[in-house]
Amino acid sequence: MILVTGGAGFIGSAFVRVVDNPVVYDALTYSGRLENLQGVPHTFIKGDIRDKEKLEKAIKDYSIDVIVNFAAESHVDRSISDPGAFLVNVEGVVNLLNICRKYKIKLVHVSTDEVYGEMEDSNEDSPLNPSSPYAASKASGDLFIKAYVRTYGVDAIIIRPSNNYGPRQHPEKLIPKTIIRTLLGLEIPIYGDGSQVRDWIYVEDTVKIIKDLMKNGKSGEIYNIPGNTHITNLELVKLIGKIMSKEVKVRFVKDRPGHDRLYSMKSKLKYEVTPLEEGLRKTVEWYVKNEWWWKGLINDKYFELDEPW
Ligand SMILES: NC(=O)c1ccc[n+]([C@@H]2O[C@H](COP(=O)([O-])OP(=O)(O)OC[C@H]3O[C@@H](n4cnc5c(N)ncnc54)[C@H](O)[C@@H]3O)[C@@H](O)[C@H]2O)c1
Known part of the structure; x- marks a missing residue:
């Protein structure tokens, strides 16, 4: 069973539309809305990705074997006003990693092209050079994932889409x-x-590629999804x-x-x-x-x- 964290947001709710009746786990911040999931088959749990107990309960109750993580503070301007609030993009990922390690669950994590900074033609091996507090928080989450794959053998992939619309x-x-x-x-x-x-990439294209990578992505790999x-x-x-x-x-x-x-x-x-x-x-x-x-x-x-x- 799939757990979609951040599934009530923009890209997450598009992803819920292309998979079969997943469990959606979302804190419903200013950008997460149940309206986004109206008429789409799913089970909803309101919760924070930093909440270990609630996540563990969801994993046991629904026999989760893969987490697809869209949950994040996602707006660069907000990160300029209040960078500290973006630590959720690091703490939340570390909490998800601990849970994936403990329950042997696969993590499909959605990162961003912004981690490369303003580099031309960055590829999956390019260095991380974030400019905004938002990008720095996403790059930090990615580095924790790499460390957990290497140190604990956690089954995880990192996906970096470009700007979605x-x-x-x-x-x-x-x-x-x-x-x-x-x-x-x-x-x-x-x-x-x-x-x-x-x-720019159309959101329905992004979520189809993420669905494919959820099935076929290789642990430890990074996948860029540019819109070209x-x-x-x-x-x-x-x-x-x-x-x-x-x-x-x-x-x-x-x-x-x-x-x-x-x-x-x-x-x-x-x-x-x-x-x-x-x-x-x-x-x-x-x-x-x-x-x-x-x-x-x-x-x-x-x-x-x-x-x-
Ligand atoms: N929108 C883009 O152009 C774009 C591009 C590349 C990558 N991304 C990444 O894709 C993901 C989704 O982006 P989006 O545009 O759909 O964002 P969004 O802001 O529309 O949705 C984020 C969702 O996460 C939820 N959320 C936030 N904090 C949470 C927490 N602590 N616990 C549980 N849920 C929480 C919100 O309620 C919301 O439903 C993000 O990780 C973002 O960094 C977005």
């Missing part, structure tokens, strides 16, 4: 923020000159406006401290992804149709302010 992403993130602010006729704050390059779709933030915002057939009102604001200019990975895996424009069309359509989902989430400084940190 698609339905049910919190409005604090660039793509939903651009779509929603454009729908509301508001300006889009762009950090710095908007020339930062990101590599590089675009600057400014071009991306303009493309969303074109897709929405609306004028996007861009406002250049102070750059994010420590902002990486570029993420760019290579992967040892082979797969096809949804073309950016097609994925963005589906995403726009979803936000247009699901105002009920986002209208309660925009009274938030990470949606409203130019420099929320």
Whole structure:
């Protein structure tokens, strides 16, 4: 049986949609919502990945043999305001590792391309060079996993996707923020000159690859999942406006401290992804149709302010 930690969040809830009736374990922080799992077969347990007793009970009650971990504090801006809160991304992983070691459970851990920092064409063996407190917390979690594989023989893999987009992403993130602010006729704050390059992947592609790696990934291995779709933030915002057939009102604001200019990975895996424009069309359509989902989430400084940190 699969335990999906962080399964009520953006990528986690997309993953729950492609596996068969898993157990979802989620603390329901500001970004985790039961609405994300409406109509999707699963068993839900509200809990923190740092809570050893609750996790152990879930593992015994449901005979768990694999944990797929999406649970994390996931927003770079929030990590700039409150880096200490991101220690959960380390402590939670260490707790999961202890449990996987004790119960001989496989850990499929979802990390990020941000651990490589602004390196061009990073591969799975590239050095970790995180820039933000968020990226540092994810890199630390990854290092603990490597240590547990080597020292205790824990069965674990690390997956590093690039920037994801698609339905049910919190409005604090660039793509939903651009779509929603454009729908509301508001300006889009762009950090710095908007020339930062990101590599985007549609969330439904990511979760299919993670599902495959859950079955076929080799313990101790790292798997990058780039979208191979590089675009600057400014071009991306303009493309969303074109897709929405609306004028996007861009406002250049102070750059994010420590902002990486570029993420760019290579992967040892082979797969096809949804073309950016097609994925963005589906995403726009979803936000247009699901105002009920986002209208309660925009009274938030990470949606409203130019420099929320
Ligand atoms: N979104 C992206 O573009 C992206 C890209 C690469 C990697 N990632 C990684 O993928 C994972 C999922 O990202 P996301 O965008 O879906 O994030 P998200 O913020 O939408 O979801 C995170 C989920 O984790 C839960 N959570 C947080 N702290 C928890 C805790 N202590 N115990 C239990 N549950 C907790 C939240 O309630 C939420 O449901 C994260 O690990 C993130 O670092 C995200």
